[in-house]
Amino acid sequence: MKHIISILMENEAGALSRVAGLFSARAYNIESLTVAPTEDATLSRMTIVTSGSDEVIEQIIKQLNKLIDVVKVLDLNDGRFIERELMLVKVKATGSFRDEMKRMCDIFRGRIIDVADGSYTIELTGSGSKLDAFLEALDKAAILETVRTGASGIGRGDRILKL
Amino acid sequence: MELSGAEIVIRCLQEENVQYVFGYPGGAVLNIYDEIFKQDKFKHILVRHEQAAVHAADAYSRATGEVGVALVTSGPGATNAITGIATAHMDSIPMVIISGQAPTPQIGLDAFQEVDMIGISRPCVKHNFLVKDVKDIAPTIKKAFFIAATGRPGPVVVDIPKDITAHLGHFEYPETVELRSYTPILKGHSGQIKKAIKLMLEAKRPMLYTGGGVVLGDAADQLVKLAHRLGFPVTNTLMGLGGYPATDKQFVGMLGMHGTLEANMAMQHCDVLIAVGARFDDRVIGNPQHFYNKDRTIIHIDVDPSSISKRVKVDVPIVGHVQSVLSEMNELLDAENRTPDTAALKAWWTQIEEWRGRNCLSYNRNSDIIKPQYVIEKLWEVTKGDAYVTSDVGQHQMWAAQYYKFDKPRRWINSGGLGTMGVGLPYAMGVQFADPKAKVACVTGEGSIQMNIQELSTCKQFHLPIKVILLNNRYLGMVRQWQQFFYENRYSESYMDSLPDFVKLAESYGHVGMNIENPADVEGALTEAFNLTDRFVFMNFITDQSENVFPMVPNGKGLSEIILAEDL
Numbered sequence: 001m002k003h004i005i006s007i008l009m010e011n012e013a014g015a016l017s018r019v020a021g022l023f024s025a026r027a028y029n030i031e032s033l034t035v036a037p038t039e040d041a042t043l044s045r046m047t048i049v050t051s052g053s054d055e056v057i058e059q060i061i062k063q064l065n066k067l068i069d070v071v072k073v074l075d076l077n078d079g080r081f082i083e084r085e086l087m088l089v090k091v092k093a094t095g096s097f098r099d100e101m102k103r104m105c106d107i108f109r110g111r112i113i114d115v116a117d118g119s120y121t122i123e124l125t126g127s128g129s130k131l132d133a134f135l136e137a138l139d140k141a142a143i144l145e146t147v148r149t150g151a152s153g154i155g156r157g158d159r160i161l162k163l
Numbered sequence: 164m165e166l167s168g169a170e171i172v173i174r175c176l177q178e179e180n181v182q183y184v185f186g187y188p189g190g191a192v193l194n195i196y197d198e199i200f201k202q203d204k205f206k207h208i209l210v211r212h213e214q215a216a217v218h219a220a221d222a223y224s225r226a227t228g229e230v231g232v233a234l235v236t237s238g239p240g241a242t243n244a245i246t247g248i249a250t251a252h253m254d255s256i257p258m259v260i261i262s263g264q265a266p267t268p269q270i271g272l273d274a275f276q277e278v279d280m281i282g283i284s285r286p287c288v289k290h291n292f293l294v295k296d297v298k299d300i301a302p303t304i305k306k307a308f309f310i311a312a313t314g315r316p317g318p319v320v321v322d323i324p325k326d327i328t329a330h331l332g333h334f335e336y337p338e339t340v341e342l343r344s345y346t347p348i349l350k351g352h353s354g355q356i357k358k359a360i361k362l363m364l365e366a367k368r369p370m371l372y373t374g375g376g377v378v379l380g381d382a383a384d385q386l387v388k389l390a391h392r393l394g395f396p397v398t399n400t401l402m403g404l405g406g407y408p409a410t411d412k413q414f415v416g417m418l419g420m421h422g423t424l425e426a427n428m429a430m431q432h433c434d435v436l437i438a439v440g441a442r443f444d445d446r447v448i449g450n451p452q453h454f455y456n457k458d459r460t461i462i463h464i465d466v467d468p469s470s471i472s473k474r475v476k477v478d479v480p481i482v483g484h485v486q487s488v489l490s491e492m493n494e495l496l497d498a499e500n501r502t503p504d505t506a507a508l509k510a511w512w513t514q515i516e517e518w519r520g521r522n523c524l525s526y527n528r529n530s531d532i533i534k535p536q537y538v539i540e541k542l543w544e545v546t547k548g549d550a551y552v553t554s555d556v557g558q559h560q561m562w563a564a565q566y567y568k569f570d571k572p573r574r575w576i577n578s579g580g581l582g583t584m585g586v587g588l589p590y591a592m593g594v595q596f597a598d599p600k601a602k603v604a605c606v607t608g609e610g611s612i613q614m615n616i617q618e619l620s621t622c623k624q625f626h627l628p629i630k631v632i633l634l635n636n637r638y639l640g641m642v643r644q645w646q647q648f649f650y651e652n653r654y655s656e657s658y659m660d661s662l663p664d665f666v667k668l669a670e671s672y673g674h675v676g677m678n679i680e681n682p683a684d685v686e687g688a689l690t691e692a693f694n695l696t697d698r699f700v701f702m703n704f705i706t707d708q709s710e711n712v713f714p715m716v717p718n719g720k721g722l723s724e725i726i727l728a729e730d731l
Contacts, residue, residue: 014285018285065469066468068344069344
């Protein structure tokens with residue numbers, strides 16, 4: 001099963017490689033990984049999307065907690081949470097595609113953030129599955145380039161990951 | 164007054180009350196070595212290869228419980244140290260390894276003797292640090308010692324660029340360490356402990372399975388008290404030997420791939436298993452699917468939460484320092500004054516004694532050729548069971564573990580997790596420094612000993628009266644055994660040809676050498692060697708080439724699929 005794991009860690013050189021190294025050394029999956037400093041510059045917040053059996057996820061959480069630079073770990077799937085990912089898609093916008101792409105963008109509540117003679121660049125946020133759905137809805141021949149940030153997640157309501 | 168970074172390093176080690184630093188100089192650590200020259204608070208032990216420095220410091224720690232310290236230069240010095248570091252990491256040995264690094268401005272430019280030590284050591288350390296400013300040296304070393312020694316212990320690398328050791332800075336050694344991201348749990352959860360006690364008292368077929376955590380956590384006394392009070396059988400893992408006295412009647416021997424029949428069968432058939440500081444590894448329980456038994460309840464005490472339910476699902480996890488948890492269990496039992504199910508225990512012991520009666524460690528005592536098991540038994544007798552025994556890796560290691568009855572913790576020093584050939588001699592060095600008057604035996608094979616044979620020179624320099632017990636069967640014995648059993652006698656590259664004359668080799672380093680080829684000479688030779696209390700003696704026992712280690716649980720099989728010598 002897919003899990004989204006949030007990690008609060010020391011914002012230090014090498015911390016990212018410790019997490020990435022742990023996943024590769026122990027043969028855990030990484031579907032996506034995002035990291036950036038938090039409002040407290042000494043801390044970074046990382047979101048990892050991974051998958052595995054309950055036993056594997058339990059081990060992942062324990063192994064992450066064992067890393068000296070990791071301050072706190074939360075499996076977002078243990079409660080209610082919100083997941084968002086940002087995607088930029090450059091699509092063909094010539095001929096019939098020009099209207100078609102605008103319509104698809106509107107349907108998925110995306111925004112066109114760059115317009116050129118032959119292409120649009122569309123910005124879309126949502127859960128990973130929404131972004132997948134958008135790409136599937138497009139004519140493959142229209143997609144010129146995609147870039148995705150990987151998922152970020154946050155607990156709903158008073159579920160807070162903080163020091 | 165400001166000190167140089169190198170002086171600060173030395174002052175930190177002195178503040179940590181370090182007695183010995185095992186190391187090897189080189190360009191990037193010249194400043195540090197210059198300061199070592201000027202001080203006499205700790206002793207530097209010059210080895211002949213960096214790997215041996217780390218092994219010796221590791222063994223010093225295993226024997227004393229103190230943090231072992233090694234010092235190596237950058238590049239090849241650092242990479243040579245890696246095997247030693249990985250060995251210590253697998254066995255959870257607290258160590259601080261200081262490595263030199265190329266000067267800060269040159270890092271990343273492929274400088275001479277530059278290697279990314281932080282990257283290369285990362286998977287085999289508990290933690291590592293690159294020091295980028297002279298003011299960080301003292302706080303970093305303080306943290307390194309703290310992290311190494313607390314929680315589940317392990318090696319910590321401190322990588323220091325050469326220019327940092329030359330820069331000047333103010334020295335103040337921090338008194339305490341605050342790490343918001345690292346707060347090891349010490350005390351076990353009281354509710355879980357009570358639950359465990361209840362299960363233990365109701366058990367019909369209980370079993371205490373204890374590992375290296377009892378030795379490292381200095382919990383042997385608490386374990387003995389608990390076991391004696393409850394009358395439960397006790398088995399030790401390879402790493403746990405000495406954690407429970409081997410001559411005690413409740414001890415059923417080591418378990419695992421080469422464990423005793425009684426230990427493995429009791430492990431498989433018990434109804435309540437109390438695992439203490441052990442991690443159910445593949446060499447211990449074999450195949451986890453076979454090990455699984457729905458009628459067995461498992462209690463697992465360990466300081467490392469990630470060791471719990473890793474290979475085997477546990478019913479009652481207790482995260483805490485084993486000494487603290489076992490003490491609390493003893494206190495609870497004292498307070499409640501309840502006793503276990505004695506009738507059921509009696510029946511359980513009858514079953515165990517039946518297994519024990521199979522005498523699974525018997526071997527041919529009337530052989531004309533020296534049997535390796537016999538050498539170890541005589542070693543135990545001659546040293547009155549009171550020696551430190553280090554070993555290398557292979558058949559001789561298993562025989563030493565099976566036939567030397569360790570009654571005290573920290574006496575059996577071997578590479579359990581990583582299985583590093585070549586540790587035996589440097590381990591013996593570290594132990595002899597830790598306890599200069601002690602009898603130290605290095606049980607080894609002709610394959611392993613040659614992996615760090617250069618240390619004969621270090622032993623000469625420091626007058627270490629180690630006794631090398633070489634069980635020389637002219638084979639990489641364990642490899643040969645597997646090839647015999649599982650590869651239809653195709654002995655691919657397992658014969659050790661062109662061996663040196665070990666007696667002459669020892670003598671060339673100024674040591675005493677002995678060849679022993681006759682079983683009748685074994686005891687006399689051992690006695691003679693140990694009587695040479697101030698000499699290093701290299702004993703070359705020519706042993707039976709065809710001897711195999713039994714019992715054996717074949718790889719991937721279950722504990723009750725154990726093979727005894729008599730089965731073949």
